[in-house]
Amino acid sequence: MKANYLAGVDTATLLDPKSNAWNQPKAETFKLMGTPLGMQPTELIRSSWAKKKIGQVESIKVQAAHNGETIAFRIEWATKAPSMTNGDNSIFPDGAAVALPADARAPVITMGAQGMPINAWYWRANDGGHGRQLSAEGIGTSETLDMEFVKTNGVYENGHWSVVIARALKIESKKPVAQLEVGQDAKFGVAIWDGKNQERGGIKAFTGGAWLDLSLEAGK
Amino acid sequence: MSKRQLAMAMDLNKCIGCQTCTIACKTLWTRDEGMDYMWWNSVNTQPGLGTPRNWENMGGGFKDGVAQAGQLPTKADFGEAWQYNHEEVFYGGKGQNVHLQIQGETPNWGPNWDEDQGGGTYPNSYFFYLPRICNHCTNPACVAACPRKAIEKREEDGIVLINEDRCRGYRFCMEACPYKKIYFNHSKGVSQKCIFCYPRIEQGVANACARQCPGRVRFVGYRDDENGPIYKLVEKWKVAVPLHPEYGTDPNVFYVPPTGPLRFDENGNLDPTSPRIPEDYIRHLFGQPGIEALAIMLEEREKVRKGGKSEVLDILIAYKWSEMFGGFDRDPATIEWDNNGPINKA
Numbered sequence A: 001m002k003a004n005y006l007a008g009v010d011t012a013t014l015l016d017p018k019s020n021a022w023n024q025p026k027a028e029t030f031k032l033m034g035t036p037l038g039m040q041p042t043e044l045i046r047s048s049w050a051k052k053k054i055g056q057v058e059s060i061k062v063q064a065a066h067n068g069e070t071i072a073f074r075i076e077w078a079t080k081a082p083s084m085t086n087g088d089n090s091i092f093p094d095g096a097a098v099a100l101p102a103d104a105r106a107p108v109i110t111m112g113a114q115g116m117p118i119n120a121w122y123w124r125a126n127d128g129g130h131g132r133q134l135s136a137e138g139i140g141t142s143e144t145l146d147m148e149f150v151k152t153n154g155v156y157e158n159g160h161w162s163v164v165i166a167r168a169l170k171i172e173s174k175k176p177v178a179q180l181e182v183g184q185d186a187k188f189g190v191a192i193w194d195g196k197n198q199e200r201g202g203i204k205a206f207t208g209g210a211w212l213d214l215s216l217e218a219g220k
Numbered sequence B: 001m002s003k004r005q006l007a008m009a010m011d012l013n014k015c016i017g018c019q020t021c022t023i024a025c026k027t028l029w030t031r032d033e034g035m036d037y038m039w040w041n042s043v044n045t046q047p048g049l050g051t052p053r054n055w056e057n058m059g060g061g062f063k064d065g066v067a068q069a070g071q072l073p074t075k076a077d078f079g080e081a082w083q084y085n086h087e088e089v090f091y092g093g094k095g096q097n098v099h100l101q102i103q104g105e106t107p108n109w110g111p112n113w114d115e116d117q118g119g120g121t122y123p124n125s126y127f128f129y130l131p132r133i134c135n136h137c138t139n140p141a142c143v144a145a146c147p148r149k150a151i152e153k154r155e156e157d158g159i160v161l162i163n164e165d166r167c168r169g170y171r172f173c174m175e176a177c178p179y180k181k182i183y184f185n186h187s188k189g190v191s192q193k194c195i196f197c198y199p200r201i202e203q204g205v206a207n208a209c210a211r212q213c214p215g216r217v218r219f220v221g222y223r224d225d226e227n228g229p230i231y232k233l234v235e236k237w238k239v240a241v242p243l244h245p246e247y248g249t250d251p252n253v254f255y256v257p258p259t260g261p262l263r264f265d266e267n268g269n270l271d272p273t274s275p276r277i278p279e280d281y282i283r284h285l286f287g288q289p290g291i292e293a294l295a296i297m298l299e300e301r302e303k304v305r306k307g308g309k310s311e312v313l314d315i316l317i318a319y320k321w322s323e324m325f326g327g328f329d330r331d332p333a334t335i336e337w338d339n340n341g342p343i344n345k346a
């Protein structure tokens, strides 16, 4: 899909999922699948989820845009029962993440592999807009890199979450992060956690085992 | 398995349910934000529902070698941290006419709600206190459950610790722990639990709950220290046994089961032929080893009653307080600190 170049639109505007700036980028719908049971990293998780549906959210609409400095993904999905908190301990906040390869060879299905990291930008409904940047080299290995570069904003309205996840195209970091270039192609994937279904960690819905294509529109 | 294993043994015949241990732990470790409902050490009356409410029926532990997901105990199950009108009573000038009162909704559960209710029927009613901490299990279900390898069992002493930098608050450990000794911190978004006072242990100081206990209930030490109290109570004399061994986690907290007071027969006479605390209940908590531990206790008591000496009873009486701690008997007041930590290390 295409990340439109929205010249002169500041990052704060991009971060508003209800801003008119989002009228322009074309939305694409992606079917999601639950993460395969066999890939869950502990036997407890595999046995306790054997008879439960992993991945309540079945499809999302995604838009992408950049302003030459920051790229933003706007992700929208329907849920009748949003989860904003950890409740009484027994539920989890809804979440969304965009994954990008930090190494061209990194597989998305396993969250990267040793020596082939992926980079994930992460939103949680209860994080007050503090996005989280992670890297991972395989299932269960994700590490928080920082809480400063990724900006997020989620709005729940009329049975829908609209979440924007944004980061500077390039950041200064020695850590394994994705660096994006205007006018070039990139890859990405999306994951959604339904907190009322106790989805957290590897229990999630995602865009599947193949990276999705993204082309960053060049400046005019 | 760790190279060595620290353990605690608690004599339930001596616990008076004073909660000094609970408060020692609370003031030391769980005063930060998000920790107000946490009681890493809890003491409940048995029989009873305990903390969290009905924890013995919440599942978890191992079945055929596989860690099981039990229930996630809720904040209400643990007992919410009630808020009181302290301001008004202590500082509002109304100390004479306003009482301390729980603010907000009237609670219907708390961390020590069924205190002193117990079981049995008069005149043979009975109860005893059961203090609990994390068992720092040899086969910890919490470690097996965590998809992020955020829980570590320390090689040098077997203490089980949650690494809060790796924890992302998924609570699989809370599902897995059959003792329901893990809490979720809603402010930090991480799971937290008893740390066996490892910063004290590293300085040669026994756990706060153990040092503060006025009942001299709690023994501390390495399991393999043949001169220490744990080895003697657990391995040599076999009077201290783990709680719910059938959960399969191989706990490292051991209990000397309570013998309880004598039972009355129908005519109101003391009847020593059967115990007041039903054997089935002891078996429910400790399995057959609990029954056997009680038999050893009664035998040793009989020995002393007849004028003999009993090593195990002498240990349990704890004539010398400092000998309860398996060498971890340093007085914390002797530690000198600078900004980087203790300067005269253990």
Ligand code: SF4
Binding pocket: B133, B134, B135, B136, B137, B140, B141, B142, B143, B160, B176, B177, B178, B179, B180, B181, B182, B193, B249
């Ligand atoms: S008692 Fe529970 S939390 Fe503690 S080590 Fe055992 S399984 Fe883990």
Ligand code: SF4
Binding pocket: B014, B015, B016, B017, B018, B019, B020, B021, B022, B043, B129, B131, B212, B213, B214, B215, B216, B217, B218
């Ligand atoms: S401080 Fe000792 S006697 Fe008091 S409740 Fe705790 S273990 Fe029992």
